[in-house]
Amino acid sequence: MLKESCGIFGIFGHADAARLTYLGLYALQHRGQESAGIVVSDGNKMSGHRGMGLVADVFSHEVLKKLSGHLAIGHVRYSTTGSSIIENAQPFFVKYSQGSIAIAHNGNLVNTLRLRNELEKSGSIFQSTMDSEAVIHLIARSNETDLEKRVIYSLTQIEGAYCFALLTEDRLIAIRDPRGFRPLCLGKLDDAYCLASETCVLDLIQAEYVRDVEPGEILFIDKNGLHSVRPFSGMKHSFCIFEFIYFARPDSDIFGKSVYLTRRRLGMQLAKECPVEADLVMPIPDSGNYAALGYAEQSGIPFEMGIVRNHYVGRTFIEPSQYVRDLGVKVKLNPVKEILKGKRIVIVEDSIVRGTTSRSRIRTLRNAGAKEIHMRVSCPPHRFPCFYGIDFPTKDELIASSHTLEEIRDYIGLNSIGYLSLEGMLNLMYLDKKEFCVACFDGNYPIPTNEEVSKYRLE
Numbered sequence: 001m002l003k004e005s006c007g008i009f010g011i012f013g014h015a016d017a018a019r020l021t022y023l024g025l026y027a028l029q030h031r032g033q034e035s036a037g038i039v040v041s042d043g044n045k046m047s048g049h050r051g052m053g054l055v056a057d058v059f060s061h062e063v064l065k066k067l068s069g070h071l072a073i074g075h076v077r078y079s080t081t082g083s084s085i086i087e088n089a090q091p092f093f094v095k096y097s098q099g100s101i102a103i104a105h106n107g108n109l110v111n112t113l114r115l116r117n118e119l120e121k122s123g124s125i126f127q128s129t130m131d132s133e134a135v136i137h138l139i140a141r142s143n144e145t146d147l148e149k150r151v152i153y154s155l156t157q158i159e160g161a162y163c164f165a166l167l168t169e170d171r172l173i174a175i176r177d178p179r180g181f182r183p184l185c186l187g188k189l190d191d192a193y194c195l196a197s198e199t200c201v202l203d204l205i206q207a208e209y210v211r212d213v214e215p216g217e218i219l220f221i222d223k224n225g226l227h228s229v230r231p232f233s234g235m236k237h238s239f240c241i242f243e244f245i246y247f248a249r250p251d252s253d254i255f256g257k258s259v260y261l262t263r264r265r266l267g268m269q270l271a272k273e274c275p276v277e278a279d280l281v282m283p284i285p286d287s288g289n290y291a292a293l294g295y296a297e298q299s300g301i302p303f304e305m306g307i308v309r310n311h312y313v314g315r316t317f318i319e320p321s322q323y324v325r326d327l328g329v330k331v332k333l334n335p336v337k338e339i340l341k342g343k344r345i346v347i348v349e350d351s352i353v354r355g356t357t358s359r360s361r362i363r364t365l366r367n368a369g370a371k372e373i374h375m376r377v378s379c380p381p382h383r384f385p386c387f388y389g390i391d392f393p394t395k396d397e398l399i400a401s402s403h404t405l406e407e408i409r410d411y412i413g414l415n416s417i418g419y420l421s422l423e424g425m426l427n428l429m430y431l432d433k434k435e436f437c438v439a440c441f442d443g444n445y446p447i448p449t450n451e452e453v454s455k456y457r458l459e
């Protein structure tokens with residue numbers, strides 16, 4: 001299973017800032033389940049709490065009560081740089097010569113190894129093994145006197161994919177990298193402003209969507225309102241297309257478009273490109289649900305839920321070892337034998353990474369009596385890793401990087417397999433195809449990196 005790097009939330013001007021941040025993080029839980037944190041400010045003093053685990057486990061009623069203030073940022077994390085330990089939980093919160101500052105980051109920087117070496121040589125002491133901490137050091141060490149210039153200076157030093165929420169005693173700052181890899185939106189709740197990785201957060205806290213934070217924009221929010229600078233705009237965009245396919249919640253709009261509708265269109269295009277005669281179309285819940293709906297609609301083959309998901313299995317149960325991963329698949333998903341027995345089925349998936357999970361699921365479906373199993377994937381084969389905030393396995397572990405279509409079909413145990421074409425996928429996007437990053441499919445990385453990009457590179 002692929003993992004997103006993180007989700008971020010920020011709010012300015014609400015008496016219940018910590019509690020709203022908690023709800024915001026709740027809605028972003030799909031973007032990271034390893035740790036969660038909130039930092040608040042009452043205008044003078046900042047305080048925070050971070051912990052390992054899910055949002056609901058990290059924050060009790062008592063903890064939230066202590067986090068008083070009208071501005072806050074929050075973070076849920078899945079590690080793409082650094083181990084899953086409390087020191088690496090965010091937001092980072094430090095005191096320096098100009099006051100206090102906290103940072104929450106979604107994305108992945110690609111030049112931090114060099115940057116960190118340089119900073120350490122000149123005396124910086126790092127508390128974590130996370131790339132985001134370098135940004136705090138750069139802000140603290142800048143010779144500029146004013147915060148705006150310090151922030152701009154730090155951004156000139158970093159490369160990669162980033163959305164940041166920064167908090168000082170009296171300011172909230174939203175930053176999106178010039179290529180706009182990850183989504184970030186601005187909302188309004190009464191007189192308060194908020195920002196979030198996805199619009200589903202705004203729905204939950206009943207905030208109104210104002211606009212997306214633009215690629216290259218640095219948005220300052222304080223008692224005087226909003227103020228933006230765009231020192232890095234005009235660069236070619238690289239919106240992560242995989243946010244549409246897999247990561248973002250279906251009830252969100254990202255990059256200005258509905259995730260649900262985009263996934264359904266992907267499924268419809270898939271049915272046009274890879275038709276097959278079958279009795280029913282089904283997803284492996286919950287991934288692939290909306291693409292499967294589109295496939296069924298376009299092909300005229302009935303849609304069924306041939307597998308039922310047990311929603312009460314904690315994600316933390318799924319350990320990274322292969323044995324437990326296989327076990328986890330069976331505990332989480334149970335086939336409905338009466339639906340599957342003797343049927344020719346089309347399974348619509350949103351990705352195949354190593355192929356091991358699919359293989360185990362197909363075995364379960366065969367045991368449940370399915371006569372033929374055809375798999376259709378609503379994106380092209382993943383052949384390359386991601387350096388911009390999605391935790392892909394190495395190139396060697398991606399099944400499509402070293403196996404032909406026929407070999408993948410045989411390994412997973414299918415009657416047939418078909419992937420959506422790159423052209424087909426890009427042509428149905430509402431935006432121009434040049435606006436997207438598709439590096440994990442075609443290997444054309446928008447920001448080349450010479451650094452080793454393992455998530456443990458800073459350890």
Ligand code: SF4
Pocket residue numbers: 181239240241242243385386387388389390437438439440441
């Ligand atoms: S490489 Fe793939 S997952 Fe990574 S940012 Fe680009 S499209 Fe998204």
